[in-house]
Amino acid sequence: MTVHSFQEHFDSIIDRESTIEPRDWMPDDYRKTLIRQISQHAHSEIIGMLPEGNWITRAPTLRRKAVLLAKVQDEAGHGLYLYSAAETLGITRDEMYDQLHSGKAKYSSIFNYPTVTWADMGAIGWLVDGAAIMNQVPLCRTSYGPYARAMVRVCKEESFHQRQGFEIMLTLSKGTEIQKKMAQDAFNRWWWPSLMMFGPPDAESPHTAQSMRWRIKRFTNDELRQKFVDVTTEQAKVLGLEVPDKDLKWNEERGHYDFGTINWDEFWNVVKGNGPCNKQRLNARKTAWEDGKWVRDAAMAYAEKRKARNAQAKVA
Amino acid sequence: MNLAYTLRLADDAMIIGHRLSEWCGHGPVLEQDIAVTNTALDHLGRARSLYQYAAKQFNAMPQEEKNQYFSSVALQSLVETGADIDEDDIAFLRDGWDYRNLLLLEQPNQDWAYTIARSFYYDTFNYLFFGAMQQNADSELAAIAEKSLKEVTYHLRWSSEWVIRLGDGTDESHQKMQTAINELWEFTGEMFTMDNTDMHAVQGGYGVDLNTIKPKWTDQIAAILHEATLTLPTATWMQEGGREGRHTEQLGYILTELQFMQRAYPGMEW
Numbered sequence: 368m369t370v371h372s373f374q375e376h377f378d379s380i381i382d383r384e385s386t387i388e389p390r391d392w393m394p395d396d397y398r399k400t401l402i403r404q405i406s407q408h409a410h411s412e413i414i415g416m417l418p419e420g421n422w423i424t425r426a427p428t429l430r431r432k433a434v435l436l437a438k439v440q441d442e443a444g445h446g447l448y449l450y451s452a453a454e455t456l457g458i459t460r461d462e463m464y465d466q467l468h469s470g471k472a473k474y475s476s477i478f479n480y481p482t483v484t485w486a487d488m489g490a491i492g493w494l495v496d497g498a499a500i501m502n503q504v505p506l507c508r509t510s511y512g513p514y515a516r517a518m519v520r521v522c523k524e525e526s527f528h529q530r531q532g533f534e535i536m537l538t539l540s541k542g543t544e545i546q547k548k549m550a551q552d553a554f555n556r557w558w559w560p561s562l563m564m565f566g567p568p569d570a571e572s573p574h575t576a577q578s579m580r581w582r583i584k585r586f587t588n589d590e591l592r593q594k595f596v597d598v599t600t601e602q603a604k605v606l607g608l609e610v611p612d613k614d615l616k617w618n619e620e621r622g623h624y625d626f627g628t629i630n631w632d633e634f635w636n637v638v639k640g641n642g643p644c645n646k647q648r649l650n651a652r653k654t655a656w657e658d659g660k661w662v663r664d665a666a667m668a669y670a671e672k673r674k675a676r677n678a679q680a681k682v683a
Numbered sequence: 684m685n686l687a688y689t690l691r692l693a694d695d696a697m698i699i700g701h702r703l704s705e706w707c708g709h710g711p712v713l714e715q716d717i718a719v720t721n722t723a724l725d726h727l728g729r730a731r732s733l734y735q736y737a738a739k740q741f742n743a744m745p746q747e748e749k750n751q752y753f754s755s756v757a758l759q760s761l762v763e764t765g766a767d768i769d770e771d772d773i774a775f776l777r778d779g780w781d782y783r784n785l786l787l788l789e790q791p792n793q794d795w796a797y798t799i800a801r802s803f804y805y806d807t808f809n810y811l812f813f814g815a816m817q818q819n820a821d822s823e824l825a826a827i828a829e830k831s832l833k834e835v836t837y838h839l840r841w842s843s844e845w846v847i848r849l850g851d852g853t854d855e856s857h858q859k860m861q862t863a864i865n866e867l868w869e870f871t872g873e874m875f876t877m878d879n880t881d882m883h884a885v886q887g888g889y890g891v892d893l894n895t896i897k898p899k900w901t902d903q904i905a906a907i908l909h910e911a912t913l914t915l916p917t918a919t920w921m922q923e924g925g926r927e928g929r930h931t932e933q934l935g936y937i938l939t940e941l942q943f944m945q946r947a948y949p950g951m952e953w
Contacts, residue, residue: 661855
């Protein structure tokens with residue numbers, strides 16, 4: 368086949384909504400874009416363990432502690448299968464870590480905000496996992512097979528996370544005055560960063576058209592953001608919490624909520640490393656990696672020794 | 684009356700679970716982050732079963748006895764109102780002198796070698812202990828022991844394999860593993876000290892005679908250390924006190940963190 372016919376074959380797979388598999392030919396840009404997107408997603412899971420991990424030792428009840436611990440562990444699992452999915456595209460996990468640690472690779476900016484009260488565990492589950500699900504459900508039908516299959520499992524667990532987050536918020540909102548205050552305070556802090564999770568406005572998102580063509584992306588940033596605002600506003604009513612946006616108003620004509628202007632200056636600053644926890648999060652990961660080096664080296668050395676001994680035993 | 688016995692086993696599980704959970708998100712490699720968190724969850728699950736059983740036993744006691752049982756003010760005040768207590772009250776409202784865990788388990792993680800050494804000593808003990816607990820006159824303890832043995836069997840395999848890997852890995856890992864094995868050794872004697880609570884438990888048919896498992900423990904530890912090219916420590920002076928509520932400085936900090944929410948916002952539903 369010529370390059371031209373390779374491309375035609377690839378396009379036809381995309382067009383008939385079938386999946387591209389690791390051994391299929393794919394355009395370089397498709398491969399690069401996917402590596403960037405999947406590794407960014409994997410990094411987000413791993414960095415995302417930190418803000419919630421911050422409350423494991425302080426969870427208010429043993430049941431909440433067990434659920435939180437299991438949840439953060441799920442995120443490690445998601446990181447694991449996303450790194451594996453990215454590896455099928457010809458990059459190693461160590462290379463992806465290097466990109467994360469050097470600051471070359473990005474992760475979701477939301478995790479650069481601090482978790483200062485227990486209610487943040489509720490708000491993250493409800494809002495952050497809620498926004499993540501909206502971004503991710505369409506990816507269960509994305510064109511790259513290993514990614515799509517990983518996302519099916521990720522989404523199942525994320526929807527459980529979202530429910531448990533909402534349930535924490537519900538318990539707080541039905542609780543004492545101070546608990547309600549705690550819930551509202553967390554909502555106020557996490558609402559806007561959650562809206563930013565969908566990425567820059569469509570007009571400033573140059574890759575959207577190509578990504579939609581490739582079915583790496585299935586809805587635009589603004590479409591998903593609107594859906595999130597509509598759904599979450601209704602959920603806030605159930606909780607008796609106030610959406611921290613004075614411009615939020617139902618628009619009968621559009622059939623959607625209108626909402627206020629997002630502070631994109633803040634968004635870009637956090638992306639660039641100026642968020643409240645960027646350095647702290649990245650340092651925690653780098654420290655874990657560097658402190659773990661002698662452990663990984665030992666495991667490798669031991670495996671080598673064992674292999675050599677087994678080989679010798681066979682000869683003898 | 685199995686309460687004291689149940690509580691010490693629960694506290695062991697709670698404190699080691701807490702320590703292991705501190706690794707979550709910070710492990711040396713992602714697969715081990717998951718493994719260590721899984722183990723933390725097993726210990727926490729066992730702590731919960733045992734605390735629930737302890738609460739049930741406590742609530743059935745006569746009020747005067749209940750008023751005398753714990754020393755910690757927060758729990759004492761709750762008990763004096765005549766209210767029933769639950770797993771969370773026991774975990775979050777007692778100070779160190781009511782905690783009866785082994786000193787070994789409250790020692791800090793420090794690094795992967797210390798964490799592994801601490802688990803290795805305890806998992807080996809637990810494996811033998813819960814094995815012996817299978818035949819138990821107390822059906823609740825028997826059920827918990829049955830579930831625990833399955834988990835502990837896996838924990839022991841995990842920590843033993845790491846002792847071997849680190850001991851027989853690089854020079855650096857060998858050194859670190861031997862240091863951790865040596866430094867934590869002084870906390871292992873307490874596992875086998877038979878006090879009144881243990882004697883009662885053995886007589887009542889719901890406890891384990893620690894004298895019978897001690898030689899097996901030593902043999903098993905020695906065998907794994909040998910395979911790991913490590914040396915079995917020979918020091919005989921041992922630290923004790925956990926079973927009587929006399930702890931190292933470490934426990935206070937664990938409780939400060941563990942109990943923060945219930946102390947700062949008492950009496951609420953979470």
